[in-house]
Amino acid sequence: MxxxxxxxxxxxxxxxxxxxxxxxxxxxxxxxxxxxxxxxxxxxxxxxxxxxxxxxxxxxxxxxxxxxxxxxxxxxxxxxxxxxxxxxxxxxxxxxxxxxxxxxxxxxxxxxxxxxxxxxxxxxxxxxxxxxxxxxxxxxxxxxxxxxxxxxxxxxxxxxxxxxxxxxxxxxxxxxxxxxxxxxxxxxxxxxxxxxxxxxxxxxxxxxxxxxxxxxxxxxxxxxxxxxxxxxxxxxxxxxxxxxxxxxxxxxxxxxxxxxxxxxxxxxxxxxxxxxxxxxxxxxxxxxxxxxxxxxxxDTPTGPVRPAIALARRQPGIDYDALPAALADRAIEPGDPEYDRVRHSYSHQGSPALVIRPENPAEVAEALGYARSQQVTISVRSGGHGISGRSTNDGGIVLDMSKLNRVEVLDRATRRIRLEPGARWGHVAQALAPYGLAMSSGDYGDVGVGGLATTAGIGYLARRYGLTIDHVVAAEIVTADGRLLRADREQHADLFWAIRGAGGNFGVVTALELEAYEVGNVVYAQLVVDASEPAELLGRWGRLVEDAPREITSFLSLFPNRRGGPPMAQVTLVYAGDDVEAAEAALRPFLELGPILDQQAQLVPYPAIVAPPGNQHHGQGLADTHSGLLPHITAPAADAVAKMIRSGDVLVVQFRSVGGAVNDVARDETAYPHRTQNFSVLAATVPERRARLDRLWADLYPHLDGMYLSFEADTAPERLLDAFPEPTLGRLRAVKAVYDPDNVFDRNFPVPPAVPDDTEAALVP
The missing domain is CATH 3.20.20.30 (Luciferase-like domain)
Incomplete structure (x- = not known):
């Protein structure tokens, strides 16, 4: 036989x-x-x-x-x-x-x-x-x-x-x-x-x-x-x-x-x-x-054998048999049993023709070369939590980075760590905790490293330690032509600048080196507040956050009235340290926000507040969102948000505090130029109410100053200047022309390459 x-x-x-x-x-x-x-x-x-x-x-x-x-x-x-x-x-x-x-x-x-x-x-x-x-x-x-x-x-x-x-x-x-x-x-x-x-x-x-x-x-x-x-x-x-x-x-x-x-x-x-x-x-x-x-x-054939039902579900336009043998064992096609585990992102449902799961940078380069040869849409996914939904597609190829998920402490003395893009931030927190280290990284442990750490990274420790990208000191990236480059302040400094804020436009990041910071226990508090007067509540909360010590980072989520009750607010507060007396003093003013319906506070290890739930993605998140940044929560801005909540057409409005250490970084230090604002705001709803969300958002838009890219579902070209106001956009276009002139990476707020005449000028900060 x-x-x-x-x-x-x-x-x-x-x-x-x-x-x-x-x-x-x-x-x-x-x-x-x-x-x-x-x-x-x-x-x-x-x-x-x-x-x-x-x-x-x-x-x-x-x-x-x-x-x-x-x-x-x-x-x-x-x-x-x-x-x-x-x-x-x-x-x-x-x-x-x-x-x-x-x-x-x-x-x-x-x-x-x-x-x-x-x-x-x-x-x-x-x-x-x-x-x-x-x-x-x-x-x-x-x-x-x-x-x-x-x-x-x-x-x-x-x-x-x-x-x-x-x-x-x-x-x-x-x-x-x-x-x-x-x-x-x-x-x-x-x-x-x-x-x-x-x-x-x-x-x-x-x-x-x-x-x-x-x-x-x-x-x-x-x-x-x-x-x-x-x-x-x-x-x-x-x-x-x-x-x-x-x-x-x-x-x-x-x-x-x-x-x-x-x-x-x-x-x-x-x-x-x-x-x-x-x-x-x-x-x-x-x-x-x-x-x-x-x-x-x-010349014995090896690797998985596709069942007949899987072969019947192959999609036209993809040469499946041309997939390199080293990648075929872990590739997933529409008829495979694992397909439904990898086809969707958290927010969006997708039907890609092929999902490739490389295990190392060489395989990433090989997978990218193959994907380019197929002339179809290419998506790159680390954790799949991008609200824009660009980490999946219909009929294209997804490069799924989940197999590149190592977390290493390279040097405890300098707090240098190395993260691969498929790692989840909850696992990162767990791996760093024994060393007394942490990295601010959003509020949900299942989010992947790659997307967040190349976009910005507003986390529970942001006001004390800044954005995630502010701690990136080097990146390894596979560019559109298949080269594996190391980018830092000395090597490919232009690419290193661009990766920190617009990384998805320049290649597939295969590893990041960051300087973590000393964090053990933190004080974690949650308040549930009656938001019958949402504008007044937002104004008080905004002033309290700006007056609070930097150790305090706070998120506030507003929900419309349900079952005849008043609108509700959930306020999360994290004190970046284990000094309980100082934390109590910093948190006490927030008890005056309004009628407190529930409250809790505890001293916990940082990994406990970002524990990864390990959810399977099936497009369950609110995919219709808008995002913006505010220097302050002014009365007109608060009134516009209150109108959203009272309408019942917007299911949640969330504010995240930035400012503090985020604003210590110079505007041109990274491709994320928003260094004067104190708040990020997003509003989300369901597809059938999207048009009404757009109309309500239009009232808030004149008060905004910039946009946090990770939370915006509208990727129309005109939104680029919200995310990357000049001269940042011009500089990004120049870097794009050098590293991705064919615009292969065009799925995440695509930055068009500059034309040759203005490339050299735009590279100057």
Missing amino acids: PDYGHQLLFGAFITPGAQAPERAVGLAELAESAGLDLATFQDHPYNPAFLDTWTLLSWVAARTQRIRVSANVLNLPLRPPAVLARAAASLDLLAKGRFELGLGAGAFWDAIEGMGGRRLGTGQGVDALSEAIDVLRGVWDSTAGPLRLSGKHYPVPGMRRGPAPAHDIGIWLGAYKPRMLALTGRKGDGWLPTQEYLDTPDRATANRLIDEAAVAAGRDPRQIRRLLNIMQVDFSPTGRGFLQGPPEQWVDQLLPLVLDEGFSAFLIGRDDPRLLQTFGEEVAPALREAVATERRKN
Whole structure:
């Protein structure tokens, strides 16, 4: 049989003995440390000498970091598939995509019946397993409506689907007889037999039956991974038989199983620590190298095989087959199970033709080159929270930076840190906290580093420490022509200036270096205030913020009346420090804002107020927004906002305080020139009320002085001067002409390249 081209996996088939429970767990931990990929356990719920396999899988997943876990195989008759589907998805989410589902039709029927299970004949067991697979996949498809299946063994009259697992869980079937092998070919993701039980049919015949069934079902046989449990193994100085000898003999004997019979995963069924360690440290790397060599010689196709339904959903205008092999493994197409996880941004729904997830700068350059060759819209996404929605598209390509997510402290003494763009700010806060460091970065922990740290970054510590971009000291960026550049004050200083405020226009940032600051605990307070007189409330709050010490940063959100009640305001206050007495003195005046309906204040670690919720994006945010900046909250400006809130057509107006350290930076120091304003304001509503929002915003617009780009949904060219008033815009256009003359990066308030005649002049600050 052919080599199906799957990545090799190596694992352990561990006995879940109850008398020494820590032994099974310890063997799994050892398997991980030895470099193995899988820790699997047999499942016999009726055997009191064994631990419950599901409990053990959960425990092992919590005790390990990298290794995948699976039953080998789960006993379906005693584990109803609808419940099993939710349990599997839950474990996969908790283990961050490290669960696979080995599944069997059942055996030892007397014992199963003794526990209340229903005895099935051989044919009935296969039919029941087939229905169970439909239930499992139906529950995991959280994008559809209620799941209804009219199965004979596992009917589902109507249930809500979900949750979706963290990754596309493989369903590996323990199959030996023709009907089970045919089911594996029709519906399975893998075949998981034990070598010592394979008799009739033998391995070659069984593989043929699987392939024939796959083809008959319209599938590519390469979609089905072939795994093999091997029980009778040992290492010895001299060879005594199959897998009974030195490691090099094991490699020689396993190699034909990969190249000639298509097996790509081997699981050793002996609870011997020494044997597992040698298998992981010596056999696995040598076999991987031998297989890679042969695959290069034979030009063997590798990587994921798209199912027929996925191929049918490919969109015209994209040469999918031209995608470089290094990127294809992690690319997601419209028909892929993970597509709905990556297609949307937080605010907008999208239908991209392809989502590419590079893992390093070289792959970013390769992905960008490929995307440019396709002549379609290109979007770049770090966290997907941009309100303008430009990190997704319809029919184009998305470069998803979520795999570049490292957070490093380079030098604690100088507080130098390095962040990759796909990291989330909540995770950054958690990673920096043990060092006593922090970085002001918005108010929501799921926001990605890349977008915020190249636009501005108004966070909970802004008045004390400034914008996020004010602390960027270097950037690594892939430019439109595929070069990886390092930009700082000495190298590509013009690009370094532009990245800090308009970074999305000049390339794909792959890393940023910043100087963090010393922050441990902060005082976090929230007030709920009656906003029956919104204009007066806004005026008082604005004056209090401007008079407050710089340690105080405050956000205020206004909401219209609901259910007959008055408009409400939620005020968040953060004191950047752990001096409780000073914080109390600074916060006390805010209690005079108006009728206080609720209040709380606490001393907390900074990461606690930006904890990442890990939400899946499905376009759930308010996408219709306007944004602006105010030097002060004057009476006319407050009246215009009050009119918005009283109209009921605007669902929220939010103010964020800037000023303080933000305004210590010179106007021309960064591409964000707004260094005299004290407040950022945004208003948001739903699509059907967008026209009314526009009319109400027009009353506020004359009082604004600039715009905070991240919160504006209107990206019309005329808004550029709000975001980048001259001479900033001219200077940006000149830099654009140097680094992106073809305007490849045109999705985020596109800055048009300058014409050649004025480029040199505009580069002068």
